[in-house]
Amino acid sequence: MPSDQNRWENPHGVKKPPVDASALAMHAADAEARLPLVTLLSQVWVAFTIECDNEAERQMPHRTANHGATPGALHTPWLTSSTMWANCMQYVGDEGITVRELERRARTMTNLHGMQRWGYITVESAGSRSKSPGPHSVIRATPGGRMAQSVWIPMGHVIEQRWQQRFGAGAIEQLRAFLSALVGQFDANLPDCLPILGYGLVTRASFCDHPVPPGHPPDDVAPLPLSALLARALVAFAIEFECEADVSIAIGANILRLCREQSPLIRDLPRLSGVSKEAIAMALSYLEKRGFAVVGEEAPDSKRKALTLTPKGGQARDTYLKLVGEIEERWQIRFGAQLVSRLRAALEPLVGAPGARSPLFEGLEPPPGGWRASVRSPETLPHFPMVLHRGGYPDGS
Numbered sequence: 001m002p003s004d005q006n007r008w009e010n011p012h013g014v015k016k017p018p019v020d021a022s023a024l025a026m027h028a029a030d031a032e033a034r035l036p037l038v039t040l041l042s043q044v045w046v047a048f049t050i051e052c053d054n055e056a057e058r059q060m061p062h063r064t065a066n067h068g069a070t071p072g073a074l075h076t077p078w079l080t081s082s083t084m085w086a087n088c089m090q091y092v093g094d095e096g097i098t099v100r101e102l103e104r105r106a107r108t109m110t111n112l113h114g115m116q117r118w119g120y121i122t123v124e125s126a127g128s129r130s131k132s133p134g135p136h137s138v139i140r141a142t143p144g145g146r147m148a149q150s151v152w153i154p155m156g157h158v159i160e161q162r163w164q165q166r167f168g169a170g171a172i173e174q175l176r177a178f179l180s181a182l183v184g185q186f187d188a189n190l191p192d193c194l195p196i197l198g199y200g201l202v203t204r205a206s207f208c209d210h211p212v213p214p215g216h217p218p219d220d221v222a223p224l225p226l227s228a229l230l231a232r233a234l235v236a237f238a239i240e241f242e243c244e245a246d247v248s249i250a251i252g253a254n255i256l257r258l259c260r261e262q263s264p265l266i267r268d269l270p271r272l273s274g275v276s277k278e279a280i281a282m283a284l285s286y287l288e289k290r291g292f293a294v295v296g297e298e299a300p301d302s303k304r305k306a307l308t309l310t311p312k313g314g315q316a317r318d319t320y321l322k323l324v325g326e327i328e329e330r331w332q333i334r335f336g337a338q339l340v341s342r343l344r345a346a347l348e349p350l351v352g353a354p355g356a357r358s359p360l361f362e363g364l365e366p367p368p369g370g371w372r373a374s375v376r377s378p379e380t381l382p383h384f385p386m387v388l389h390r391g392g393y394p395d396g397s
Contacts, residue, residue, distance in 0.1 A: 052156065098138055124140070203238040
């Protein structure tokens, strides 16, 4: 996004090494045949998160609109994604936590009203008559929230062990090592999860309001869960992209990217992008209001709606396609060409070849009776996560 969205010229505060021209020696044809680094990171993070969500749904008493409450359970909070553990529940201890301290520790915002309504937390106002929680309001876990915490605490480790069995322990250990080496160079208060997207599906940078001082040592990232390492890399990429683009990376990756040779049908966008109808609707509303696209009849005698980019939208699409490659090249210079190349090499076998069914789908079979079992199976994974206020699911569900 334009510079007023994020005030940092260099969002990670990294001291740039001398430019190595060989780092940018990437053949155009080779680049065209490969998925961008941000897509590889995104699809791995999305798949990991969905696996966590599916297993948590299997273990945790809960309720949903279509299936009601788990029979015989005393405490059944509304089912949400493990993203809501990452941006909220992992910080809510027995003594409670203030809203301000929660945001400081999570380095991003949560959906407080949702977490209250869904039965995970209570919020005690600190002497304020306002119905909205203030910065000093105290958040406490409900009995259902504490039960959910007990399920979520080991979940990242459980799924990482599954990935070691599925893809090979050495492959996952290498991925962790390369991610740690990359993320360890970021000198910024990056969150350990993908933030809930704001208006225009922009990556919210609330953690940037209080950047770490220059020269402050980076976090020790080695103990971080795999999902947190992936998330920090994705947030860093998104902020750098949105400092320069007029449309968020989530919209560019999942909508504009699909508008090349022809205007895609609206009904096909969820299938082509891997994100939910609700996320598509939010993106289209923004694109139309801001003059990037028009939704209209596919043909004069057709009832099918299609998405057509305006010249402004076509320019935004071209910016997305160009900028994701440029940022990857910058990262080769900034963080080391060999490191970025090795990270790509660790991600590519997990994601698979462009156009082929990804090996990541091997672990995405939902539990019998789970909510994902009742909806159409995805054909692809998002090219950037669509984390919405609806429940934090990585595909906007």
